[in-house]
Structures are given as structure tokens and as C-alpha cells.
Amino acid sequence: MKQIPNLFTLLNLLFGCLAIVFILENGISFDTDGLFFSMPQEIWMGSLFIALAALVDFLDGFVARLFKAESAMGAQLDSLADIVSFGVAPSLMLYQFLRLSFMSSPDAFHTSMIWFAPAFLIALAGAWRLARFNVSNPSATHFVGMPIPTAGLVIASLPLIYWTASSRQMVELLLNKWFLYALILIISALMVSRIPFMALKFKDFSLKNNLPQFIFILIAILSVLLFAWLAVPIIFVAYIILSLLFKTTHT
Numbered sequence: 001m002k003q004i005p006n007l008f009t010l011l012n013l014l015f016g017c018l019a020i021v022f023i024l025e026n027g028i029s030f031d032t033d034g035l036f037f038s039m040p041q042e043i044w045m046g047s048l049f050i051a052l053a054a055l056v057d058f059l060d061g062f063v064a065r066l067f068k069a070e071s072a073m074g075a076q077l078d079s080l081a082d083i084v085s086f087g088v089a090p091s092l093m094l095y096q097f098l099r100l101s102f103m104s105s106p107d108a109f110h111t112s113m114i115w116f117a118p119a120f121l122i123a124l125a126g127a128w129r130l131a132r133f134n135v136s137n138p139s140a141t142h143f144v145g146m147p148i149p150t151a152g153l154v155i156a157s158l159p160l161i162y163w164t165a166s167s168r169q170m171v172e173l174l175l176n177k178w179f180l181y182a183l184i185l186i187i188s189a190l191m192v193s194r195i196p197f198m199a200l201k202f203k204d205f206s207l208k209n210n211l212p213q214f215i216f217i218l219i220a221i222l223s224v225l226l227f228a229w230l231a232v233p234i235i236f237v238a239y240i241i242l243s244l245l246f247k248t249t250h251t
Helices: 004-025 041-066 070-104 116-134 146-162 168-174 177-192 208-245
Strands: 036-038 142-144 196-197
Touching: 004 041, 004 070, 004 116, 041 070, 041 146, 070 116, 070 146, 070 177, 116 142, 116 146, 116 177, 146 177, 146 208, 168 177, 196 208
Parallel strands: none
Antiparallel strands: 142 196
8 A cells, every 4th residue: 555656656757758758759740842840739648648747746645645655765756757747858848849949940950959958947947946845844835936747737738739829929939939948947947946836735615714726726717718728828827926926934
């Protein structure tokens, strides 16, 4: 029974590895004249496996508490799995988007790797965030710095928004290298910051003690109903704003 939570954690790692396979397996498509076309739609499978990794990442903690099987080894294993599923896999997804953003230039195939390297700041910042978490005393009410699964899920939404966007402007924005660089810097900075981000845990069922959580859930539901996949970045921004508005003191 004590190893069941660790099996969930390993499943998280497996899903992260499968996400990487789909992200890298599907290169950039070209039309019959050899001109740039688009990123293959199958890359959404990478997004799916990152989402599944997030699901089992939530469940392993729940199962550990259920079986009273929390352990130091489980905590370390969880971090190792998270860096792959929500650090390396999203970094490679951004790497593919950056490749795509440079394909419109005449010398696209001679673009230096230096231009693509910033994508891996996500993995580096995530590793820093996890290492700091492992040597700190976690709070029940907030996280110090944005949790790495949040970062991974936001990035995983990009291919889904790309393929379901109803406006050309949205597609062009996602293929703008300066937008991608800004997104990388913002998410990385939020992970390594010491900003307290609210934990989505309910103290009880009262509105008074859980106001930010209830507001967040309401925004999330309305966003999904109104904006489909575009709801993910909206929910992400709402999470940041609510965390700042209901900021708690921390050590």
C-alpha cells in the first residue's frame, strides 16, 4: 500500500516522457512547394499527456494522504517527475513554437540555436523552484513562487489555442518570437519569485474563509464556457491577480 502513491508519481513521469515523444516526433509541416506551412495538429497529444501528468500529480498526493503513505522518498520522486512533465516537456513545446516562428525568414534553416535556447529557461526555473520547495517548510495556504504544474499547463494550452483560434491575429501572436520570449521570461520569473500564490485548498465550506478560491472557480467556469481553450491563459492571469490581491505573509 505504501508504494501506491509512488506508482502514481511514476505514471506522472511516464506521461511526461510520452508528451516529449509527441512534441519531438512531429516536426514542422511544409506544403508541396517546400514552403513553410504549419505545425502538425498531432502535437496536441503532447498537451494531452501534460494534462494527464497534472491529473496524476494531484492524485498521488491525495492517495498518499489516503493511505497515510507520505514519505521523503515520495516527495523527491514527485519533484523528479514534475521537472520532466512540467519543465522539460513544456520547454520542448516552446522550442517547437520558436522554430515555427523563425520559419518565415529566408534563412530559417541557418538560424542559430541561441535563438531557441531561451525555451529551456522554463525547465531551469522549474528545477530551481522544485529544489527550493524541497528544502523549505511548505505552507498549507500558499505556494512560494508559482507551482511548476501551473506553468506546464499554461504552456500546454498553446498548441490547442493555435489549432482552435478563430482569428488570424491570435495565430500570428502565438508565432511571434518576441511574444514567446516574453511569455518564457514571465513564467520563469514567476516560478523563481517569492510571491505567495494561493493554494486551491478549502479551509471549510464558508464563503468568508475561501473567498479567493470561490472567485477563482467562478472565473474558471465562465472562461471555459465563453472562450474554450483560450480560457487557460485567462484563468492563469486570474490566478496571478487573485494571489496578489489576497496576498498572505510567508516566511
